[in-house]
Amino acid sequence: MKCLLRPLLRIYLKTLVKLAIFIHRPVVVAVAGSMNKHIAKEAIVKELLYCKIDARAGRRGFNTDIGLPLTVLNLPSGFNSYKDWRRTVIIAPRVIFKKMERVLVLEFGISEVGDSQYLLSIVKPQIIVITEITARYIENFKNTDQIIREYECLVTNINEDGLVVANIDNLNIRKLVLSVKAPLITFGFNVKADNVIDSVGVRTTGQSVIIKTSDKSQCLNVDRFGKHHAYAAVISQIVLKYFLSNDKSVQKKTKV
Amino acid sequence: MFKRTQNINLSLIKGIELEATKYCDVVSLALGTPSFDTPDCIKRRVEVALKKGLVAKYSLSPGLPELRELIEITLAKENMYYDWQKEIIVTVGAIEAISATLLTITNPGDEVLIPDPTYTSYRDAIIMAGCKPVYVPSIEKNNWSLNIKAFSKAITPKSKVIFFCNPNNPTGTLYSKESLLGLAEIAERNNLYIMSDEVYKDFILNDDYDDKSVFSLAENVNLRKRVIRIAGFSKMYAMTGWRVGYMHSDASIIQEILKVHDVLVTCAPVVSQYAALGGLEMAQKDVQYFKNEFKKRLDLICLRLDRLSEYFSCDRPDGAYFMFAKMLKEKDSKVFAFDLLKKAQVAVVPGISFGPSGEGYIRFNFGVKEEFINKAFDRIEKYFGI
Numbered sequence: 001m002k003c004l005l006r007p008l009l010r011i012y013l014k015t016l017v018k019l020a021i022f023i024h025r026p027v028v029v030a031v032a033g034s035m036n037k038h039i040a041k042e043a044i045v046k047e048l049l050y051c052k053i054d055a056r057a058g059r060r061g062f063n064t065d066i067g068l069p070l071t072v073l074n075l076p077s078g079f080n081s082y083k084d085w086r087r088t089v090i091i092a093p094r095v096i097f098k099k100m101e102r103v104l105v106l107e108f109g110i111s112e113v114g115d116s117q118y119l120l121s122i123v124k125p126q127i128i129v130i131t132e133i134t135a136r137y138i139e140n141f142k143n144t145d146q147i148i149r150e151y152e153c154l155v156t157n158i159n160e161d162g163l164v165v166a167n168i169d170n171l172n173i174r175k176l177v178l179s180v181k182a183p184l185i186t187f188g189f190n191v192k193a194d195n196v197i198d199s200v201g202v203r204t205t206g207q208s209v210i211i212k213t214s215d216k217s218q219c220l221n222v223d224r225f226g227k228h229h230a231y232a233a234v235i236s237q238i239v240l241k242y243f244l245s246n247d248k249s250v251q252k253k254t255k256v
Numbered sequence: 257m258f259k260r261t262q263n264i265n266l267s268l269i270k271g272i273e274l275e276a277t278k279y280c281d282v283v284s285l286a287l288g289t290p291s292f293d294t295p296d297c298i299k300r301r302v303e304v305a306l307k308k309g310l311v312a313k314y315s316l317s318p319g320l321p322e323l324r325e326l327i328e329i330t331l332a333k334e335n336m337y338y339d340w341q342k343e344i345i346v347t348v349g350a351i352e353a354i355s356a357t358l359l360t361i362t363n364p365g366d367e368v369l370i371p372d373p374t375y376t377s378y379r380d381a382i383i384m385a386g387c388k389p390v391y392v393p394s395i396e397k398n399n400w401s402l403n404i405k406a407f408s409k410a411i412t413p414k415s416k417v418i419f420f421c422n423p424n425n426p427t428g429t430l431y432s433k434e435s436l437l438g439l440a441e442i443a444e445r446n447n448l449y450i451m452s453d454e455v456y457k458d459f460i461l462n463d464d465y466d467d468k469s470v471f472s473l474a475e476n477v478n479l480r481k482r483v484i485r486i487a488g489f490s491k492m493y494a495m496t497g498w499r500v501g502y503m504h505s506d507a508s509i510i511q512e513i514l515k516v517h518d519v520l521v522t523c524a525p526v527v528s529q530y531a532a533l534g535g536l537e538m539a540q541k542d543v544q545y546f547k548n549e550f551k552k553r554l555d556l557i558c559l560r561l562d563r564l565s566e567y568f569s570c571d572r573p574d575g576a577y578f579m580f581a582k583m584l585k586e587k588d589s590k591v592f593a594f595d596l597l598k599k600a601q602v603a604v605v606p607g608i609s610f611g612p613s614g615e616g617y618i619r620f621n622f623g624v625k626e627e628f629i630n631k632a633f634d635r636i637e638k639y640f641g642i
Contacts, residue, residue, distance in 0.1 A: 035321055038329055079297055079538050136321065139308055205477050206337075224332070225507075226339025 013069035024100035033131030043232035116153035133172035268609030301534025319346025366416035373610030428573020493535035577623035
């Protein structure tokens, strides 16, 4: 029964998501990587909302096939309850006509071969952020190169006016960026990055992150601890800058 | 025979449970185990991990990255900001976190201040670390609230740690923010560490409190280098047998505790770490269900104790699933507990096992099914000839 229902549910939700995206045409920011996706995603949304850009973060995804459609439609998972799933299935068609945020920031979880292709068949992101690529989920791949190829599928399928944001402190991502044809902005402690994290100062209440680009130096105060929050802060700045300079509807609203 | 174990006792809770095995039809309200089975969503998460062959190898010593990352995200929702890469360790239940912490932050001969009464195993964990437990009596007439003045007076040059459980086991007292900050002030003044064991924090049963009433000193960024917070999955997700918990503090402390954790256990059982991951991801509804059930069981045990008002008096606990009842006609809690076990085959925990102030009290675990609460109290009534 469950084996039959799951594919049906997947097709149903996928269809509704495609319809919702066709109606509302949101700009999708995909955050992919083996870890720290959630933290980067939250930082991006926080920064966009602060600048009055209508954005929403998708809930933390538990699985790729059903999690992403649910998060785009902002619907709850029924987990293992048929009753809860029935409620979700019933309300889903109504949800697609509700107002959708201008920007959706979604986690793209890649844990198996073919995940990228499947995710791209549901939504096509304008921006892809790659946080880290590690050996997590290696059991589902032949080797690390196959994991990198999965991410390659994501970054090579992005529009010419899109953006890839990549952490080049990570060796696997350094290999990956060689295949990127769309505009690319790199970040990291690596001095070759476009946005170099020059220093991270730990204070009692958080961290001060100094970011250097070719033309300026910027200090960001983050009320969290850990290197990944420094990364998230840089990512959020890069994404914000993209919207402020490229997205016309955003420019209109923020009068930049 | 062995010097290190000379002063360590097998806790009276376990002693009572061992004694109980000698009888064939014992109803146990002793061991602090909830009656529920681990939620199905957690079992399914583990099944997937097993099928994929993920659990056969060690994890990193501090725990699976994905679990620690999720713990960080969960903590942030409760205003506690800790770096999963350097400031969180997944442990073999809360007790391993306690032992590893004490072995790290104390030196033999140090004194560790604990409220009296408090969880019985603290005393032995402190002694095992070569330290001296110093019981600080709580204020009985004020539902066992912390006595800040008494803590202040109990400080000596050897004092190193203030260690408490919140909500407290066995009294169920939820310590107020004001009293916790009072402890923090003492700790700051005397350069002490604070260990806060919060394994029951998800079971606040007093309707006067909401989730915001639960304050943890780990929320205070100024105390990051002083507070070590210990939490678990055992009680929250009915996973006592899986033996998995976690702890967090500033990196400067956690990185030192990690060395001891590595020596003691290498890492928490990986299968249990996947179970914990499943719990954090999917079992919030189950936690709410457990909480509602505990509320019903609390009402029941209160009702049953009311019928024994000649023999026991008690206050409703704020949280956890223990009723700490004062004996009105008996004085020696140990004698009473063993006599009750012998004559009525009901296992309860003598209050003395939680510290000197616990004498004259009995702890009833109402985490068991309602039928067992009823069965136990039917027998207790018969024991008293009612």
